[in-house]
Amino acid sequence: MxxxxxxxxxxxxxxxxxxxxxxxxxxxxxxxxxxxxxxxxxxxxxxxxxxxxxxxxxxxxxxxxxxxxxxxxxxxxxxxxxxxxxxxxxxxxxxxxxxxxxxxxxxxxxxxxxxxxxxxxxxxxxxxxxxxxxxxxxxxxxxxxxxxxxxxxxxxxxxxxxxxxxxxxxxxxxxxxxxxxxxxxxxxxxxxxxxxxxxxxxxxxxxxxxxxxxxxxxxxxxxIGVNDRVALSEAESFMRRRIVKKHMLGGVTIIDPSSTYIGADVEIGADTVIYPGTTISGKTVIGEECIIGPHSEIEDCILRDKVTVKHSVLCQAEAGSETTIGPFAYLRPGAKLGEHVKIGDFVEIKNATLDDGSKVSHLSYVGDALVGKNVNIGCGAITVNYDGYNKSITEIGDDAFVGSNVNLVAPVKIGRGAYVVAGSTITHNVPDSDLAIARQRQENKPGYADKIRARAKAKKEREQQS
Missing domain, CATH: 3.90.550.10 (Spore Coat Polysaccharide Biosynthesis Protein SpsA; Chain A)
Known part of the structure; x- marks a missing residue:
């Protein structure tokens, strides 16, 4: 019928x-x-x-x-x-x-x-x-x-x-x-x-x-028919408990169901552990044996098996198996991580692909970039991708090393196995296996620090007397 x-x-x-x-x-x-x-x-x-x-x-x-x-x-x-x-x-x-x-x-x-x-x-x-x-x-x-x-x-x-x-x-x-x-x-x-x-x-x-x-x-x-915000809250509470129960019966460990928020369309694999304070929403798909949270926000993401996410925010991002993210990382739309990638604390990734084994361990920004395999990006390094009008691409080849506090001014290409010295601002392509250094030569002025201090102290005393 x-x-x-x-x-x-x-x-x-x-x-x-x-x-x-x-x-x-x-x-x-x-x-x-x-x-x-x-x-x-x-x-x-x-x-x-x-x-x-x-x-x-x-x-x-x-x-x-x-x-x-x-x-x-x-x-x-x-x-x-x-x-x-x-x-x-x-x-x-x-x-x-x-x-x-x-x-x-x-x-x-x-x-x-x-x-x-x-x-x-x-x-x-x-x-x-x-x-x-x-x-x-x-x-x-x-x-x-x-x-x-x-x-x-x-x-x-x-x-x-x-x-x-x-x-x-x-x-x-x-x-x-x-x-x-x-x-x-x-x-x-x-x-x-x-x-x-x-x-x-x-x-x-x-x-x-x-x-x-x-x-x-x-x-x-x-x-329950929802006619006001009170009934909406009740429906939300009932639905949330129903969703959490479904995942737990499917083999997911949820440490504290009362503080875990999972959307209706989320998929989570068996033996994944969700820690308190975590919100997972949209069309997110999480694989098996992952560790998520505590206090993480994940929206419309795809995370493969054995991914770890701690104290981080992910939106429209992808991560391959055994990748670790956080604490305090931010993956924005278009972030695509391969397998065994490490994204550390206070790292932001946007519209960038990082291939297997690459690391961005702390305090860095990688946006509009194509990063190869086994690349190390040091502390404080950034891709300078925006000139106020247009976004440009940074490309980094396999096995390259980018030192701390490096600025990669896009568009620019760092070759396979290249080495960029800490503190450099790179504006030209670096060929394969080359070492690039782009920083002003250091100059020491003997005793000049004392002169600066004396000048500053005198200025302060004059201001206090006036």
Missing amino acids: KRLAIVLAAGQGKRMKSKLYKVLHPVCGKPMVGHVLDAVNKVNCERSVVVVGHGAEAVRSYLGTTAEYVLQEQQLGTGHAVKQAKALLGGEEGTTVVVCGDTPLVTPETLEALFALHEEQGAAVTVLTASMDNPQGYGRVIRGADSAVQRIVEQKDCSPEEDAVKEINTGTYCFDNAKLFAALEKVTNQNAQQEYYLTDVVGILVAEGEKACAHMTKDTEES
């Missing part, structure tokens, strides 16, 4: 009090609607339609071609929102899951269980429900004497008896697609909110003799 999806993402989200459209607020580094669409895609929905309204262009820009879109120009309720998808899906046969774009914690496993129950029972509608001790704010699922689902009542429309019900509607449903759009034509706005509720479809179908089922999730966290 064909599976379809409608994601409701048209609400303005006034309670967020934000310029950012509600469903684009991130949870563990990914916008909420991205989490929802990922879950939908993992249960093999052939078509996914996102209903957009406020912030429509921003949502389209983020999701791109991963979904189809319809516009809800006026926000007249969830039933009205789903109805906007009729032009695209009204003629389809199959099962349609309807899920809110602000429920980032819903899982593919739960959606699959919802689909399975719906299809096995041949139901017209199957509601995803949860049991809550304090269901304040949620619609209640009302069952009959035979425990069959009869209807869903929104909080503001509940009688005292209905208000006491603990089983709540999560806002996620499976529908027979044809019956969904037929029932939507019969929904009215005769309620406290004067909106067209999608929940009314359940009662309409039951009244017509159709079968309504419910699947209760075991994890009430999945029912």
Whole structure:
């Protein structure tokens, strides 16, 4: 049976009090609607339609071609929102899951269980429900004497008896697609909110003799809908614990899960150890047996096996196996390190490739450079890559040695096996195996230090007397 999806993402989200459209607020580094669409895609929905309204262009820009879109120009309720998808899906046969774009914690496993129950029972509608001790704010699922689902009542429309019900509607449903759009034509706005509720479809179908089922999730966290910053924080906390647990069950050691932040799309290999205070985000991929942290920030990076990163910041960088980084290093976009590379304390690498075995041990800047194998770059050395208008490339050949406090003024090439003497400012190419020295000859002036001190002391005394 064909599976379809409608994601409701048209609400303005006034309670967020934000310029950012509600469903684009991130949870563990990914916008909420991205989490929802990922879950939908993992249960093999052939078509996914996102209903957009406020912030429509921003949502389209983020999701791109991963979904189809319809516009809800006026926000007249969830039933009205789903109805906007009729032009695209009204003629389809199959099962349609309807899920809110602000429920980032819903899982593919739960959606699959919802689909399975719906299809096995041949139901017209199957509601995803949860049991809550304090269901304040949620619609209640009302069952009959035979425990069959009869209807869903929104909080503001509940009688005292209905208000006491603990089983709540999560806002996620499976529908027979044809019956969904037929029932939507019969929904009215005769309620406290004067909106067209999608929940009314359940009662309409039951009244017509159709079968309504419910699947209760075991994890009430999945029912969280984010409407304000408090709920956003709760969703972030739940998602973070879920992600950390997944990695630990996959063989990753996380010393202190409560102080470790890992994004939803991060991949980490077995036997890697993550120390406290570390943030790993974006599309980062970390290999096996790595040591990461403490207090490191890694975003959109690729780290191969047995890489060590201590007290450092890495963004859009790559590191080969058994490379060590830090403490207090900064790898900026375009940094590509080979195997067995050493990047030490207070070293910055930007848009530069360092081949296997090369070392930049401390207090140096390497930007816009191609560095060969087994190169040593000394303390305080820098590539002078920017003239105020243009960036230029520095090339350093295999086995070269660059001494401390060297300035390599790009564009410049240091040949294979060349030796650049400490303190030099290099403005011309250095051929293979040559030694380059470019510094002014030292001159000592006997006794002149005392003269300078006396002159400075006299000046200070004059200033104090005036």
